[in-house]
Amino acid sequence: xxxxxxxxxxxxxxxxxxxxxxxxxxxxxxxxxxxxxxxxxxxxxxxxxxxxxxxxxxxxxxxxxxxxxxxxxxxxxxxxxxxxxxxxxxxxxxxxxxxxxxxxxxxxxxxxxxxxxxxxxxxxxxxxxxxxxxxxxxxxxxxxxxxxxxxxxxxxxxxxxxxxxxxxxxxxxxxxxxxx
Amino acid sequence: xxxxxxxxxxxxxxxxxxxxxxxxxxxxxxxxxxxxxxxxxxxxxxxxxxxxxxxxxxxxxxxxxxxxxxxxxxxxxxxxxxxxxxxxxxxxxxxxxxxxxxxxxxxxxxxxxxxxxxxxxxxxxxxxxxxxxxxxxxxxxxxxxxxxxxxxxxxxxxxxxxxxxxxxxxxxxxxxxxxxxxxxxxxxxxxxxxxxxxxxxxxxxxxxxxxxxxxxxxxxxxxxxxxxxxxxxxxxxxxxxxxxxxxxxxxxxxxxxxxxxxxxxxxxxxxxxxxxxxxxxxxxxxxxxxxxxxxxxxxxxxxxxxxxxxxxxxxxxxxxxxxxxxxxxxxxxxxxxxxxxxxxxxxxxxxxxx
Amino acid sequence: xxxxxxxxxxxxxxxxxxxxxxxxxxxxxxxxxxxxxxxxxxxxxxxxxxxxxxxxxxxxxxxxxxxxxxxxxxxxxxxxxxxxxxxxxxxxxxxxxxxxxxxxxxxxxxxxxxxxxxxxxxxxxxxxxxxxxxxxxxxxxxxxxxxxxxxxxxxxxxxxxxxxxxxxxxxxxxxxxxxxxxxxxxxxxxxxxxxxxxxxxxxxxxxxxxxxxxxxxxxxxxxxxxxxxxxxxxxxxxxxxxxxxxxxxxx
Numbered sequence: 087x088x089x090x091x092x093x094x095x096x097x098x099x100x101x102x103x104x105x106x107x108x109x110x111x112x113x114x115x116x117x118x119x120x121x122x123x124x125x126x127x128x129x130x131x132x133x134x135x136x137x138x139x140x141x142x143x144x145x146x147x148x149x150x151x152x153x154x155x156x157x158x159x160x161x162x163x164x165x166x167x168x169x170x171x172x173x174x175x176x177x178x179x180x181x182x183x184x185x186x187x188x189x190x191x192x193x194x195x196x197x198x199x200x201x202x203x204x205x206x207x208x209x210x211x212x213x214x215x216x217x218x219x220x221x222x223x224x225x226x227x228x229x230x231x232x233x234x235x236x237x238x239x240x241x242x243x244x245x246x247x248x249x250x251x252x253x254x255x256x257x258x259x260x261x262x263x264x265x266x
Numbered sequence: 267x268x269x270x271x272x273x274x275x276x277x278x279x280x281x282x283x284x285x286x287x288x289x290x291x292x293x294x295x296x297x298x299x300x301x302x303x304x305x306x307x308x309x310x311x312x313x314x315x316x317x318x319x320x321x322x323x324x325x326x327x328x329x330x331x332x333x334x335x336x337x338x339x340x341x342x343x344x345x346x347x348x349x350x351x352x353x354x355x356x357x358x359x360x361x362x363x364x365x366x367x368x369x370x371x372x373x374x375x376x377x378x379x380x381x382x383x384x385x386x387x388x389x390x391x392x393x394x395x396x397x398x399x400x401x402x403x404x405x406x407x408x409x410x411x412x413x414x415x416x417x418x419x420x421x422x423x424x425x426x427x428x429x430x431x432x433x434x435x436x437x438x439x440x441x442x443x444x445x446x447x448x449x450x451x452x453x454x455x456x457x458x459x460x461x462x463x464x465x466x467x468x469x470x471x472x473x474x475x476x477x478x479x480x481x482x483x484x485x486x487x488x489x490x491x492x493x494x495x496x497x498x499x500x501x502x503x504x505x506x507x508x509x510x511x512x513x514x515x516x517x518x519x520x521x522x523x524x525x526x527x528x529x530x531x532x533x534x535x536x537x538x539x540x541x542x543x544x545x546x547x548x549x550x551x552x553x554x555x556x557x558x559x560x561x562x563x564x565x566x567x568x569x570x571x572x573x574x575x576x577x578x579x580x581x582x583x584x585x586x587x588x589x590x591x592x593x594x595x596x597x598x599x600x601x602x603x604x605x606x607x608x609x610x611x612x613x614x615x616x617x618x619x620x
Numbered sequence: 621x622x623x624x625x626x627x628x629x630x631x632x633x634x635x636x637x638x639x640x641x642x643x644x645x646x647x648x649x650x651x652x653x654x655x656x657x658x659x660x661x662x663x664x665x666x667x668x669x670x671x672x673x674x675x676x677x678x679x680x681x682x683x684x685x686x687x688x689x690x691x692x693x694x695x696x697x698x699x700x701x702x703x704x705x706x707x708x709x710x711x712x713x714x715x716x717x718x719x720x721x722x723x724x725x726x727x728x729x730x731x732x733x734x735x736x737x738x739x740x741x742x743x744x745x746x747x748x749x750x751x752x753x754x755x756x757x758x759x760x761x762x763x764x765x766x767x768x769x770x771x772x773x774x775x776x777x778x779x780x781x782x783x784x785x786x787x788x789x790x791x792x793x794x795x796x797x798x799x800x801x802x803x804x805x806x807x808x809x810x811x812x813x814x815x816x817x818x819x820x821x822x823x824x825x826x827x828x829x830x831x832x833x834x835x836x837x838x839x840x841x842x843x844x845x846x847x848x849x850x851x852x853x854x855x856x857x858x859x860x861x862x863x864x865x866x867x868x869x870x871x
Contacts, residue, residue, distance in 0.1 A: 108443065112272055115445050123272065123443040127298055127381070148528035150442050153603055241272070290701060316701045320694070321727035328691035328724070332698020335685040336665075336706075340698070358688050462683040462699065464706055467662040471632075473677045474685040475668075 090143035097161025102216035107138040113238035114142035122150035214257035221261025270445035276301035282414035286421040289315035292326040298437040299371035327355030334364040337461025343369035357396025361476025365424035371440040374599040382599025383437030388576035406520040410444035504547035513542030519570035530607035554584040561585035628652035641841025671713035690721025693728035732789035732823035750836030781861040791823040797830040799848040
């Protein structure tokens, strides 16, 4: 991984935006990286746009706020429209193409379209589009891998829902293996 | 060191309080600090402690007074509008010389304001807030780790000096997650001969009171209190210096803005600008000495804060206005960007503003 | 020589600052007698209000904390939660308990906080020199109702016992008076019960004591006692307003 990777997850409240970010943060922690996770909070959590800033770095993290992400994960149209131009040149944008018809206009970034929500429906794991798209992130972003996904999931899936560990893993894998 | 866990800042405060021996918590829901109450509600019954959601912030702080008067560790938390309501109780805690920890996870104001992060309660916490001559120890965490370690420290300082220690955080600090080690070491215990424990018919009654109808007695009480405050100013100042050795420009910032400023300082350094930072960890006592020393060698200061310019007054006082102090601020829940801070550093470096 | 009457052990030797004819002295004594009789002096913690009884901490031998105006029940909640084995009581006036501290009163009752509240109702703010209180009677002249309390503009008195009788959490609520020997005896019984309830873990117990303020009422002490009988008690009828345990027994 490059020295520091700044990710911005953005979508609707209820899409598991914060959860996916937390998973990546925990994975970083397990791999001895410096990590930070900062959610948007307030009324937008309940239905409006939700987003979270995640930084995974080899060095101590200054500001936890991601204004200009290296990686944008956009899970709805307003999020893509809002943050497309904030992504650094040479950065990566992951688009849930089930929910976003629009194409990214910029040409100085790598774009990955993945029908995460459709795939989640098809695989009967409706609520896990977030983890499918996260799987794709693990595949395409330098420094990420499939290492430690079970350990990281164990940290973020609550004990009461431990039976969901397996489907989360499946979701990540299907995203990882998805070929456009 | 114990294993690091990812925790929200608000939860780190709550867990650290419990580990500091705080078994009593009183609160009232308000964004963005509600996780403190939620965490306490979950944990306190399991350790035989008290979690009570009061009918108001006013009641919550007075319940705190009740527990504090019995000599036990106790905490309340809120966000800006709620802390205004607690101001009465904080003044009484000061007047009664009672130890307690008050947490303010700030949001924009005045009035109902907003719910996004702010630092505009700087005056309120460092200069009073309630009525009368008094001080609070004010600790300003800049990471989730510090949310925990400074909470632990706050209980110690409160007991050591029999007064209120305040954690002055902001919405970002409360909501963000970072790895945190909760292992804080031994809890110091302090004698509290004044505590209301029942006379058991063996001693004269203890009275916890802030009323002195004889002005001579009240004056004396205030003198004594300020002697204690002087000791705190001598012994308890905490701050972090960042790249100050050869700095010509000194950024002063606390909490979340100090993190943003660090990014800007690194960028400025990459461009060859000699800039460093003094980050106050205690806002009261304010790190006057290192700032005065910096004034001898720096050509300008920049106060980066999320208020209309509150801490900047303390910087100017600390350096006796020897050097210009620029303000770099956003308010109302807005957070300065590293670019904005960098621009201000460049402005200071070029001397354009003065 | 046998002693037939003496100062309760739970009162200090401090000279009371109350005005001549004020009934605070009687109520203090009743509370102290009860503390003596129950043998709880060593484990009692009092909470003083803001008002005439602000310096109650000087008069009782037990530990005491002085609370901000109206906040005594919240402070008492903290003290009691800190150590439930202690006996915790507040001693509050009408302005303190029924105006600025209404929320604290109602909610400590709603929580069935296991504390004892002694509520002294003399229909006026005494300490500040005789202003209209939440319990000032309709038509009553005070410094801030110089033409008599006009209910059309300033509203009606708050009847605390009646109010709390509708709060599920309140365990025991009784109104007594101290204007006659018979009433004083009843008052002591009620106060004792309110403390005994706490010892038995029965929860929030409040005794409202209809009291006098000769100085601010502008009456002789004797006339003041008469005024209680003729004006106060008809508006604030004495009796038990709530006793959940008696109700249970009756069932």
